[in-house]
Amino acid sequence: MVRMITFIDSNIIIFSNIQEYPEHETTVKKLEEILSNGKGAVNSIIMSEVYHKLSKILDKKQAKSRTKKILDSENILYFPIEKPTIEKAIKLSGKSQLRINDSVIGQHVIDTNADGIFTDNVKDFKKIDKLKIIRLRGSKK
Secondary structure, X not given: OOOEEEEEOHHHHHHHHOOOOOOHHHHHHHHHHXXXXXXXXXXXXXXXXXXXXXXXXXXXXXXXXXXXXXXXXXXXXXXXXXXXXXXXXXXXXXXXXXXHHHHHHHHHHHHOOOOEEEEOOHHHHOOOXXXXXXXXXXXXX
């Protein structure tokens, strides 16, 4: 059986970590469904965004603990970002009017041949050709 690898965007990780967020329940449900069919994936950009946001919402100790728990999870793969991905992302950022972080994440998903990215940031990621988006809300690309 072929297992899927889906990158999990920082907004999804944040929603799944903060019960008070209105998106929490839907996010956890869909995340469990995705992980039941394979593995999640993250990179340094995603994890730095997660830690930064969690440290603003929670305290730094909890943010560190939750970030480490994600990195240590058997269900989450960590993919380092290589120089060619950064170089392509810089071009993509200029061409598509995207923030560099979104360009790097999107290009990294493509370069690793992952099955897509689970995100609530459809507005930006839809600007990247060949990137499969798994939406938190709705179902179109």
